[in-house]
Amino acid sequence: MAFEGLSDRLQNTIKKITGKGKVSEQDVKEMTREVRLALLEADVNFKVVKDLISRIKERATGQEVMESLTPGQQVIKVVKDELSELMGGEQSKIAVADKSPTVIMMVGLQGAGKTTTTGKLANLLRKKNNRSPLLVACDVYRPAAIKQLETLGEQLNMPVFSMGTEAKPIDIATKAIEQAKEEHNDYVIIDTAGRLHVDNHLMDELQDIKANVKPDEIFLVVDAMTGQDAVNVAESFNEQLDITGVVLTKLDGDTRGGAALSIKAVTDKPIKFAGIGEKLDQLEAFHPERMASRILGMGDVLTLIEKA
Amino acid sequence: TKTRNSFSGKINDLIAKYRKVDEDFFEELEEVLITADVGVMTVMDLIDELKMEVKRRNIKDTQDVKEVISEKLVDIYYGDDDEEIEKLNLQQDNLTVLLVVGVNGAGKTTSIGKLAYQLKSEGKKVMLAAGDTFRAGAIEQLEVWGERAGVDIVKQGAGSDPAAVIFDGIKAAKTRDADVLICDTAGRLQNKVNLMNELAKVKRVIEREIPGAPHEVLLVLDATTGQNAMSQAKIFSEATNVSGIILTKLDGTAKGGIVLAIRNELGIPVKYVGLGEKMTDLQKFNADAFVFGLFADMLEDENA
Numbered sequence: 001m002a003f004e005g006l007s008d009r010l011q012n013t014i015k016k017i018t019g020k021g022k023v024s025e026q027d028v029k030e031m032t033r034e035v036r037l038a039l040l041e042a043d044v045n046f047k048v049v050k051d052l053i054s055r056i057k058e059r060a061t062g063q064e065v066m067e068s069l070t071p072g073q074q075v076i077k078v079v080k081d082e083l084s085e086l087m088g089g090e091q092s093k094i095a096v097a098d099k100s101p102t103v104i105m106m107v108g109l110q111g112a113g114k115t116t117t118t119g120k121l122a123n124l125l126r127k128k129n130n131r132s133p134l135l136v137a138c139d140v141y142r143p144a145a146i147k148q149l150e151t152l153g154e155q156l157n158m159p160v161f162s163m164g165t166e167a168k169p170i171d172i173a174t175k176a177i178e179q180a181k182e183e184h185n186d187y188v189i190i191d192t193a194g195r196l197h198v199d200n201h202l203m204d205e206l207q208d209i210k211a212n213v214k215p216d217e218i219f220l221v222v223d224a225m226t227g228q229d230a231v232n233v234a235e236s237f238n239e240q241l242d243i244t245g246v247v248l249t250k251l252d253g254d255t256r257g258g259a260a261l262s263i264k265a266v267t268d269k270p271i272k273f274a275g276i277g278e279k280l281d282q283l284e285a286f287h288p289e290r291m292a293s294r295i296l297g298m299g300d301v302l303t304l305i306e307k308a
Numbered sequence: 309t310k311t312r313n314s315f316s317g318k319i320n321d322l323i324a325k326y327r328k329v330d331e332d333f334f335e336e337l338e339e340v341l342i343t344a345d346v347g348v349m350t351v352m353d354l355i356d357e358l359k360m361e362v363k364r365r366n367i368k369d370t371q372d373v374k375e376v377i378s379e380k381l382v383d384i385y386y387g388d389d390d391e392e393i394e395k396l397n398l399q400q401d402n403l404t405v406l407l408v409v410g411v412n413g414a415g416k417t418t419s420i421g422k423l424a425y426q427l428k429s430e431g432k433k434v435m436l437a438a439g440d441t442f443r444a445g446a447i448e449q450l451e452v453w454g455e456r457a458g459v460d461i462v463k464q465g466a467g468s469d470p471a472a473v474i475f476d477g478i479k480a481a482k483t484r485d486a487d488v489l490i491c492d493t494a495g496r497l498q499n500k501v502n503l504m505n506e507l508a509k510v511k512r513v514i515e516r517e518i519p520g521a522p523h524e525v526l527l528v529l530d531a532t533t534g535q536n537a538m539s540q541a542k543i544f545s546e547a548t549n550v551s552g553i554i555l556t557k558l559d560g561t562a563k564g565g566i567v568l569a570i571r572n573e574l575g576i577p578v579k580y581v582g583l584g585e586k587m588t589d590l591q592k593f594n595a596d597a598f599v600f601g602l603f604a605d606m607l608e609d610e611n612a
């Protein structure tokens with residue numbers, strides 16, 4: 001399978017123009033073609049790639065590149081810059097409500113990693129911020145979803161609030177917050193059932209929970225291996241819930257993770273955390289810069305720029 | 309739209325929108341296929357072939373290009389094979405063992421529940437083995453599915469050796485004279501070498517206990533997955549010799565087009581598709597309907 005990094009792809013063109021001193025429009029065209037392919041192979045959405053490429057083309061045919069002594073490398077730099085700009089800066093703060101408890105709601109497609117990330121976030125909040133979270137089992141649909149969260153609670157030695165599978169998620173969430181106040185839990189993390197962004201009934205359920213518990217954060221949990229559909233999912237969840245941030249899971253895999261770029265482009269919400277394993281301490285702050293390099297084919301791109 | 313008209317009929321509509329087979333036409337075709345996660349290189353190759361074919365046959369009218377497109381796409385899928393490749397390899401008189409593998413959260417356990425129900429409805433005696441001893445609540449999840457489908461499950465405690473559970477499962481299935489044993493395994497990312505070795509070991513245990521088994525190794529792929537699915541198919545095959553794919557979550561907006569590239573490059577066919585979270589939401593794969601599904605949006609645009 002041809003999963004070459006961008007720099008492999010660009011080697012030939014760069015060789016051709018090295019020493020030429022100047023790039024022609026044809027050279028730029030060739031290079032942007034390779035950039036386009038690399039981004040598409042990394043699962044960046046088709047439309048997002050289109051926009052990016054037109055911006056890159058514009059800059060690459062501008063003075064800074066055309067008059068540079070190392071135009072090939074300059075083009076790569078433009079690409080990297082555009083990607084980094086789109087990815088935004090690092091942002092991994094979690095909201096703190098004026099009045100305790102702070103409420104976090106986890107949402108996303110089936111199997112994305114919501115329940116696991118609920119446990120990881122709780123762990124992080126306790127370790128780093130000395131908080132005492134309450135986990136809330138609002139997934140009444142998936143078989144053994146409550147048991148899964150309870151097991152994570154046991155592993156963490158943290159309380160889990162549940163009312164079985166007969167109760168309504170909205171009631172569970174509401175009651176959980178009451179209990180958190182009584183028990184002095186300063187964070188409430190609500191695990192919800194996975195659902196499709198086009199499932200109106202279940203999306204309404206999330207809107208109802210939101211209206212009732214007024215969460216301080218709504219995290220959309222997205223699998224880093226997601227392909228072109230990432231834009232539909234992210235756009236739809238964001239439109240219906242006005243999410244406050246994204247958690248990208250399963251980044252410990254070998255995916256390029258172009259979905260990160262797509263999600264950022266359509267929602268303009270920060271990707272705050274990255275899941276890097278199944279264990280409860282495998283959550284870290286998301287690094288946009290590193291992600292940009294990863295999408296383009298790892299650090300080798302940077303080396304090329306440094307040579308510039 | 310769970311049922312779809314035949315691909316060739318619909319391709320007709322698509323073509324009607326364009327009077328000429330020009331760059332615009334091929335550009336939209338490219339966009340449609342890439343957006344369906346078919347994979348850049350597969351799409352480029354396909355479009356190149358189409359362009360050549362169109363030139364060779366001197367096709368000017370979009371009407372005539374339709375046949376070429378459907379031929380090529382379904383061709384990519386079947387190659388020299390026929391629909392037999394989609395059938396599950398069930399033993400007539402002996403125990404059939406199915407091993408289910410895949411990355412985290414793809415839909416393995418759910419698909420096992422659905423498949424158990426389906427096979428049971430066909431009159432088979434089915435048993436399940438709870439080989440995911442790692443993920444929180446995994447055993448309980450499979451138990452619920454066993455209850456729903458009305459089939460027995462063999463399990464050990466959380467944290468026990470998956471190979472030992474599967475071994476027990478085979479023993480129990482033999483003793484109780486079951487027709488089919490379906491083995492669940494923990495989700496794992498394909499780049500985790502030790503976890504892939506663990507899976508290979510599970511497979512070896514099955515091979516040792518029953519010559520010729522496992523009769524199918526089913527890789528569960530989430531249709532939402534992009535190009536990484538190719539890497540999954542490759543590496544899981546290296547470890548366990550995957551014989552078929554279950555493509556899940558096709559009830560969403562993702563198209564799962566990467567299975568075309570996987571079939572093309574690795575020869576692995578899709579056997580089932582998952583269309584929801586209910587027990588009945590599992591269907592046999594139908595290449596025509598699937599290929600048509602890739603174009604559904606293009607058709608809707610045109611009707612608008």
Ligand SMILES: Nc1nc2c(ncn2[C@@H]2O[C@H](COP(=O)(O)OP(=O)(O)OP(=O)(O)O)[C@@H](O)[C@H]2O)c(=O)[nH]1
Binds near residue numbers: 110114139221
């Ligand atoms: N390797 C890896 N696995 C992860 C990560 N996050 C979650 N998982 C695994 O992904 C699978 C699904 O995780 P869950 O937390 O159950 O996902 P969910 O979104 O709650 O799923 P539903 O409730 O069914 O919608 C499990 O096997 C987790 O162990 C991660 O960052 N890396």
Ligand SMILES: Nc1nc2c(ncn2[C@@H]2O[C@H](COP(=O)(O)OP(=O)(O)OP(=O)(O)O)[C@@H](O)[C@H]2O)c(=O)[nH]1
Binds near residue numbers: 410
């Ligand atoms: N919409 C939809 N959801 C599905 C489908 N198949 C599975 N799911 C859901 O996807 C989520 C994950 O399914 P599981 O069966 O737990 O996946 P798994 O591969 O066993 O996960 P791990 O054991 O954690 O690796 C659950 O919420 C399922 O209900 C499907 O075809 N459509």
Ligand SMILES: [Mg+2]
Binds near residue numbers: 139142191194
């Ligand atoms: Mg969950």
Ligand SMILES: [Mg+2]
Binds near residue numbers: 416417418446493494
């Ligand atoms: Mg499972």
